[in-house]
Amino acid sequence: MEYVIEMLNIRKEFPGIVANDNITVQLKKGEIHALLGENGAGKSTLMNVLFGLYQPEAGEIRVNGEKVKITNPNVANNLGIGMVHQHFMLVEPFTVTQNIILGSEPKGKFGSVNIKEAEKEIREISDRYGLKVDPSAKIRDISVGMQQRVEILKTLYRGAEVLIFDEPTAVLTPQEINELMDIMRSLVKEGKSIILITHKLKEIMEVCDRCTVIRKGKGIGTVVVKDTNPDELASLMVGREVNFKTDKKPAEPKEVVLHIEDLFVQDVRKIDLVKGLNLDVRAGEIVGIAGVDGNGQSELIEAITGLRKSRSGKIMLNDKNITNLSPRNVTKSGLGHIPQDRHKYGLVLDYPIGANMVLQTYYQKPFSKVSVLNYKEIYKKAKELIEEYDVRTPSEYTPARALSGGNQQKAIIGREIDRSPDLLIAAQPTRGLDVGAIEFIHKKLIEERDKGKAILLVSFELDEIMNVSDRIAVMFDGKIVANLTPTETNEQELGLLMAGSTINGAGDSNDIK
Amino acid sequence: MLDILASIVPTVLFFSAPLIFTALGGVFSERSGVINIGLEGLMVIGAFVGIIFNLTFADVFGNFTPWISIIVATIVGALFSAIHAVASVSFRADQTVSGVAINMLALGVGVYLTKVWYGKGQTDMVAEPFNSTNIPILSDIPIIGPIFFEGIYITSYVAIIVAFIAWFVLYKTAFGLRLRAVGEHPMAADTNGINVYKMRYIAVLISGALGGLGGSVFALTIVSNFSHSTIVGQGFMSLAAVIFGKWHPLGAMGAALFFGFAQSLSVVSTGIPLLEDIPQIYLLIAPYVLTILALAGFIGRADAPRANGIPYVKGSR
Amino acid sequence: ACGGGDNKEKGNNNNSGDTAKNEDSNDFKVGMVTDLGGVDDKSFNQSAWEGLKVFGEQNGLTEGEGYTYEQSNAKEDYIPNLTRLVRNKYDLIYGIGFELKEDLTTIAEQNSDLHFAIVDDVIELPNVVSITFKEHEGSFLVGVAAALKTKTNKLGFVGGIDSPLINKFEAGFIAGAKSVNPNIEVDVQYAESFGDPAKGKLIATNMYNNGIDVIYHASGATGNGVFNQAKDLKQNDADREIWVIGVDRDQHEEGKVGDQNVTLTSMIKRVDVAVENVSTMSMKNEFPGGEKLEFGIEEDGIGFATTNQEAMTEEIINTVNEWKDKILKGEVKVPTTREELKTFEEGL
Amino acid sequence: MTSNNRLFGILVPIISVLLGLLVGALIMLVSGHNPIEGYTALWNGAFYDAFTIGETIRRITPLILTGLAIAFAFRTGLFNIGAEGQVIVGWLAAVWVGIAIEAPMIIHLPLAIIAGALAGGIWGFIPGILKAKLGVHEVIVTIMMNYIALFVSNEIVRSVLTEHKTTTEKIASSASLGSEWLQSITFYSRLHYGILIALFAAAVMWFVINRTTVGYELKAVGFNRHASKYAGMNVSKNIVLSMVISGVFAGLAGVMEGLGTYGTVSVISGFTNLGFDGIAVALLGANNPLGVVLAAILFGVLKEGAGEMPSAGVPTELVDIIIAIIIFFVASSYIIRWTLTRFKKEGK
Numbered sequence A: 001m002e003y004v005i006e007m008l009n010i011r012k013e014f015p016g017i018v019a020n021d022n023i024t025v026q027l028k029k030g031e032i033h034a035l036l037g038e039n040g041a042g043k044s045t046l047m048n049v050l051f052g053l054y055q056p057e058a059g060e061i062r063v064n065g066e067k068v069k070i071t072n073p074n075v076a077n078n079l080g081i082g083m084v085h086q087h088f089m090l091v092e093p094f095t096v097t098q099n100i101i102l103g104s105e106p107k108g109k110f111g112s113v114n115i116k117e118a119e120k121e122i123r124e125i126s127d128r129y130g131l132k133v134d135p136s137a138k139i140r141d142i143s144v145g146m147q148q149r150v151e152i153l154k155t156l157y158r159g160a161e162v163l164i165f166d167e168p169t170a171v172l173t174p175q176e177i178n179e180l181m182d183i184m185r186s187l188v189k190e191g192k193s194i195i196l197i198t199h200k201l202k203e204i205m206e207v208c209d210r211c212t213v214i215r216k217g218k219g220i221g222t223v224v225v226k227d228t229n230p231d232e233l234a235s236l237m238v239g240r241e242v243n244f245k246t247d248k249k250p251a252e253p254k255e256v257v258l259h260i261e262d263l264f265v266q267d268v269r270k271i272d273l274v275k276g277l278n279l280d281v282r283a284g285e286i287v288g289i290a291g292v293d294g295n296g297q298s299e300l301i302e303a304i305t306g307l308r309k310s311r312s313g314k315i316m317l318n319d320k321n322i323t324n325l326s327p328r329n330v331t332k333s334g335l336g337h338i339p340q341d342r343h344k345y346g347l348v349l350d351y352p353i354g355a356n357m358v359l360q361t362y363y364q365k366p367f368s369k370v371s372v373l374n375y376k377e378i379y380k381k382a383k384e385l386i387e388e389y390d391v392r393t394p395s396e397y398t399p400a401r402a403l404s405g406g407n408q409q410k411a412i413i414g415r416e417i418d419r420s421p422d423l424l425i426a427a428q429p430t431r432g433l434d435v436g437a438i439e440f441i442h443k444k445l446i447e448e449r450d451k452g453k454a455i456l457l458v459s460f461e462l463d464e465i466m467n468v469s470d471r472i473a474v475m476f477d478g479k480i481v482a483n484l485t486p487t488e489t490n491e492q493e494l495g496l497l498m499a500g501s502t503i504n505g506a507g508d509s510n511d512i513k
Numbered sequence B: 001m002l003d004i005l006a007s008i009v010p011t012v013l014f015f016s017a018p019l020i021f022t023a024l025g026g027v028f029s030e031r032s033g034v035i036n037i038g039l040e041g042l043m044v045i046g047a048f049v050g051i052i053f054n055l056t057f058a059d060v061f062g063n064f065t066p067w068i069s070i071i072v073a074t075i076v077g078a079l080f081s082a083i084h085a086v087a088s089v090s091f092r093a094d095q096t097v098s099g100v101a102i103n104m105l106a107l108g109v110g111v112y113l114t115k116v117w118y119g120k121g122q123t124d125m126v127a128e129p130f131n132s133t134n135i136p137i138l139s140d141i142p143i144i145g146p147i148f149f150e151g152i153y154i155t156s157y158v159a160i161i162v163a164f165i166a167w168f169v170l171y172k173t174a175f176g177l178r179l180r181a182v183g184e185h186p187m188a189a190d191t192n193g194i195n196v197y198k199m200r201y202i203a204v205l206i207s208g209a210l211g212g213l214g215g216s217v218f219a220l221t222i223v224s225n226f227s228h229s230t231i232v233g234q235g236f237m238s239l240a241a242v243i244f245g246k247w248h249p250l251g252a253m254g255a256a257l258f259f260g261f262a263q264s265l266s267v268v269s270t271g272i273p274l275l276e277d278i279p280q281i282y283l284l285i286a287p288y289v290l291t292i293l294a295l296a297g298f299i300g301r302a303d304a305p306r307a308n309g310i311p312y313v314k315g316s317r
Numbered sequence C: 001a002c003g004g005g006d007n008k009e010k011g012n013n014n015n016s017g018d019t020a021k022n023e024d025s026n027d028f029k030v031g032m033v034t035d036l037g038g039v040d041d042k043s044f045n046q047s048a049w050e051g052l053k054v055f056g057e058q059n060g061l062t063e064g065e066g067y068t069y070e071q072s073n074a075k076e077d078y079i080p081n082l083t084r085l086v087r088n089k090y091d092l093i094y095g096i097g098f099e100l101k102e103d104l105t106t107i108a109e110q111n112s113d114l115h116f117a118i119v120d121d122v123i124e125l126p127n128v129v130s131i132t133f134k135e136h137e138g139s140f141l142v143g144v145a146a147a148l149k150t151k152t153n154k155l156g157f158v159g160g161i162d163s164p165l166i167n168k169f170e171a172g173f174i175a176g177a178k179s180v181n182p183n184i185e186v187d188v189q190y191a192e193s194f195g196d197p198a199k200g201k202l203i204a205t206n207m208y209n210n211g212i213d214v215i216y217h218a219s220g221a222t223g224n225g226v227f228n229q230a231k232d233l234k235q236n237d238a239d240r241e242i243w244v245i246g247v248d249r250d251q252h253e254e255g256k257v258g259d260q261n262v263t264l265t266s267m268i269k270r271v272d273v274a275v276e277n278v279s280t281m282s283m284k285n286e287f288p289g290g291e292k293l294e295f296g297i298e299e300d301g302i303g304f305a306t307t308n309q310e311a312m313t314e315e316i317i318n319t320v321n322e323w324k325d326k327i328l329k330g331e332v333k334v335p336t337t338r339e340e341l342k343t344f345e346e347g348l
Numbered sequence D: 001m002t003s004n005n006r007l008f009g010i011l012v013p014i015i016s017v018l019l020g021l022l023v024g025a026l027i028m029l030v031s032g033h034n035p036i037e038g039y040t041a042l043w044n045g046a047f048y049d050a051f052t053i054g055e056t057i058r059r060i061t062p063l064i065l066t067g068l069a070i071a072f073a074f075r076t077g078l079f080n081i082g083a084e085g086q087v088i089v090g091w092l093a094a095v096w097v098g099i100a101i102e103a104p105m106i107i108h109l110p111l112a113i114i115a116g117a118l119a120g121g122i123w124g125f126i127p128g129i130l131k132a133k134l135g136v137h138e139v140i141v142t143i144m145m146n147y148i149a150l151f152v153s154n155e156i157v158r159s160v161l162t163e164h165k166t167t168t169e170k171i172a173s174s175a176s177l178g179s180e181w182l183q184s185i186t187f188y189s190r191l192h193y194g195i196l197i198a199l200f201a202a203a204v205m206w207f208v209i210n211r212t213t214v215g216y217e218l219k220a221v222g223f224n225r226h227a228s229k230y231a232g233m234n235v236s237k238n239i240v241l242s243m244v245i246s247g248v249f250a251g252l253a254g255v256m257e258g259l260g261t262y263g264t265v266s267v268i269s270g271f272t273n274l275g276f277d278g279i280a281v282a283l284l285g286a287n288n289p290l291g292v293v294l295a296a297i298l299f300g301v302l303k304e305g306a307g308e309m310p311s312a313g314v315p316t317e318l319v320d321i322i323i324a325i326i327i328f329f330v331a332s333s334y335i336i337r338w339t340l341t342r343f344k345k346e347g348k
């Protein structure tokens, strides 16, 4: 059998943990090979070993049957291995072209870089694979999906034959995911081989040929995708049965908790991104906001939470006008917020995870009295939350930075729910999490709803929106363009609405203006 | 008005030139992600070497002495900054701490050696300093000629040319692209096969070279000897110029020229009728107040290179 | 640094031994504490130390035991340095420079059995002698020289820090210049620092640009910038008349440009003479405690340099000496402050 | 793991100091001096008797405070190079109140101290507010504020507090931190009660940073501005507050000099260096209060001891070299840890 890449019995240790314990993965030429495992199972580590960022303690790597030592990314590049990282490796102030040629620049006059030449070549590659990237745009000005294509272009520009994708779809919208799938198919058609890391079983079923499962650092085995099904994959990975369809009772909506009227919000460039938005969320219901990234969702959340000033309009929380109040006052009025960007907003990574558990409440009793902190109470609370929300951490004194993404997310969710806010805004609460963790978080959200709290869920995952919401508000171009009931709609209809086409009869199902 | 310009431009240029060199050094270092508050110390070393070499070899090299002196100071500055590079790149030292240590070390070594070699705390005056000249041809241009090309130190023009070269290197060459990438997102650079450590070493050495050059030019155009008070704050002013100029070579040059202009103005204005009666104290603090106002008023927010100050540890996240 | 009890004992013995040894030889000990300039400042600290050395050598004292100096690197070093000398039983202790006034006062009050001397300021205590100089007289003389030398009738004065002491230089200089020619203009600028050559050069550039051809500086290391600029102009145009007048000591060396020299003359302050005199008095048990000794032209404590023979022509020297005589005879009373200068000018 | 960390926490500084002294000894050897004599002199300079010990403590006092000032700002992610200027204005204001007011000590002294602290605070407020509201980089503003402080203070001494003199009169004894008792037990050193204020300030900083909601906020803002805003903290307020508190600490360092060491304020030609040395102290002390106190002690001892080194023929600058090397080693603790870990492994 012909393998382009063989990773045999790889072992990689970090201080105090064996991230990869005797794992074997073999990649056939021209296949898309999935790598599946819980958060922290060791997938990224394994791929970083292949890409030369880490050196394994044991095991061997073969490329086209030949044993190799990949000591750094340069070696990997030369062996035709390219990687699209989980966290993009792009220099924000640089242009697309600069990012792509970085490290292997075409030379021009007087030792300068021949940017024109490079742009031409990039345009060619872009066209060949249907990537539609503007070579002269700045990274910071383009969407996340575009940035990912730049990452792909980077590997292709270097002549990669094997592409590693580390959770490429976690940050993409459904449209973008579909486009990525097409791109991957065309890559394989051109003779490339792909390793794909993803938590989304649907994607594995859709594009992958085979799938290697990792659990807690150990290789569980490799299965042929068309011989298996999502349930089997999930239980292989978690080691137990997983419930995909979230069980829930019908909602019993009560009084309006959040009322938004004719809201306008600008972004940093002073352009209106929320344009006259109206929305109500009631106690005891989960309202899901569906929409393509960039239609004003972030600005809407920031306006409600007080992180951004709104230009005009009114936001009422529990009949209290909270428009343009400070975040502290909004929080006090009964808001909880699971932020979309957990590293930027959700946590002080250098604080112990325990100290992070009181990020909004440190100034209140019993965590402090007359401005003096009471660590005993703080860490008592932290310990409780860590247990209740199954945050896996060595101790409550461990810096938040040291936790895996999934566990960081669980900590944030625990903290926000525990304050028992009347309105909980959950933005992309399960991004990048494994199915087990997703299941857990969905359960928690529904529990809150059942306690009579109002929940506003913002997500790019249509599955999540359909599964968890009691009501779906489709957001397009800064406005709510449709109100739907999950049971009465389907992904197709949602997709169309999100893309801006109108459907007769949409929006009459509920009392939203 | 032209008179005032004609008298102010040369002073701006000689005052600013050392700051320009040193600030450019700071730009290279910080663009690669290594904070360099050791610029002051690098200038001290440059001044020390420039003067000592000049004193020692004036007889050997004659008219070329000042030029050879600044070249030697440039080389020694680069070597000296290797300490900062080793500490902050390889040993992952806090870069600010290392910079502070560079400042103390440079002054300590400079004065210590002066005392050991000369038996006193300050050297004699050099016999071969730089002298200002009229630039041939250019100084004959009407109006502009007398203002910009008469009585000018060539080193001042070298400073401006070096600023443009620095701009070209940083913004037009592969080396510059890599260097800036390393300062913004070292891991991205690393995954593209760029040796982050090597780039940072080179950048810090360049900053040492330019700092040494700046210090020696200061000593050989303005002071003429070396003592503990030869360089007092010029390095910090250069650091301010780096930030003022938003980490851009031409910006840093502009900022340094601005400082020179403000200083000259405060001296010249005692002779300008309108400004004559302003109490001395206002003129004294004017350059510093002006800088703050300029920053607050229209220069505004500037973002440092993203990875500035963060040691790169391979494989960390 | 491994100190057992043994070592400690020895240390103590050493200390008492020191005093014992001094008793059998010549037991007079004299020391000085420099100000921030340091003993090699090419200025009055250095001059004081030279005086002390001459005194020591003449009286067969050994350096470091019979006579010594303590260098101050920061203001806060004065007290420890003075105390070190007190502790080592020095009979006469100098504080060089007005900066030491406060600290020397404190120490002198605490040690009324020892003799002290302050240079450049006045302390009214019975065991302290105050040594000051009539810098205004010397400045007057170089002012005369400047007035005779200038072609443009414009002179410059660069001061270090605007203070009573430096104002004395300023007033004397202007008085001297205007005594020769009342129409002479003097531009006065202070750098607000004794250690900012860049500022010195900026000021000098501006002054020379404005037609000033002689600058008198009383500004320490700031003056380096003045010399630098003058030399640069001279280098470029050997015929141009550009002059600097040095201060405290003959700054002829600083003025060299190839075969030429821009140092016209220097106002010389003979701290060495004063130190030598006072030390001798003290050793002979004639210590003028509580007195205020003012060294001027008469006492040979103030003078001017004639090293630059080309520039300081016989004619100039003769005229300057005429004015010197007038001062000696009391015919001219040189002003010491700006107010006195005003009166003086009105009387011209 | 943790006990290991604690061990390293103690070992690294000790090894660094030893390495620093070792390099110092090598330098002395190479430049022809006797290291044993040199270090004996250094030791004597700092610990010879009660007087030197008193002076050493006195020198440590303001260093603790400037170290705290810079450390405090660092904790909020701000780099305060302006401690120098804050020291100057604190010094000026304290002495001003000390001179201008008559009141019983119980009112006068606290008032003078508060004035100094407040002045420092205001000097920190300006860069703080500019940073918070306009995003102006605090490093430039604080550098500029240093010069403004220097020149303005000189001008006030000259034109407001005195009639064109360089030093003010002494503060009233009711505003003095000095103590006859402390002086008497230390042979008239300038040791004053300021050391208690400095240590108290360190304790306050420790408490504020580690035990209060204010500290929780300040550190959070330093670590992650966005998360702090999300958590409802007022980021601008915290930036300003941090700079003000930092300025207050530095102002207090000035108070130590004004009300403790000197009792006067003078026209100065250059910076005191207390602020710049404070940067080194803060960083050596890992920005934590206990560390700052220890670093200030090390710093003060070496600097004070340096004064005695010329008696062994060694230039005082050697101490700067030694301190710089110690800082390098502490900063590069990673490499020391790494080496230690290797030794340990091999030992096993």
Ligand SMILES: Nc1ncnc2c1ncn2[C@@H]1O[C@H](COP(=O)(O)OP(=O)(O)OP(=O)(O)O)[C@@H](O)[C@H]1O
Residues within 6 Å of the ligand: A014, A015, A017, A019, A037, A038, A039, A040, A041, A042, A043, A044, A045, A046, A086, A402, A403, A404, A405, A406, A432, B315, B316, B317
């Ligand atoms: N640089 C590192 N230092 C220490 N531990 C690490 C490091 N990188 C990863 N780990 C640990 O190794 C384990 C595997 O991490 P890895 O990132 O490979 O997981 P993953 O399978 O990619 O998870 P996810 O699905 O969340 O991306 C985790 O326990 C993680 O905390």
Ligand SMILES: Nc1ncnc2c1ncn2[C@@H]1O[C@H](COP(=O)(O)OP(=O)(O)OP(=O)(O)O)[C@@H](O)[C@H]1O
Residues within 6 Å of the ligand: A351, A352, A355, A375, A379, D206, D209, D210, D219, D287, D288, D289, D290
């Ligand atoms: N006694 C304590 N019990 C529990 N947690 C604490 C305690 N003291 C501090 N913490 C938490 O640990 C974090 C780090 O505290 P620690 O005191 O170790 O800080 P540090 O960075 O070492 O600074 P330092 O000790 O001087 O100021 C604090 O921010 C706080 O959240």
Ligand SMILES: [Mg+2]
Residues within 6 Å of the ligand: A043, A044, A045, A086, A166
């Ligand atoms: Mg991963």
Ligand SMILES: [Mg+2]
Residues within 6 Å of the ligand: A039, A086, A167, A405, A432, A433
């Ligand atoms: Mg993940």
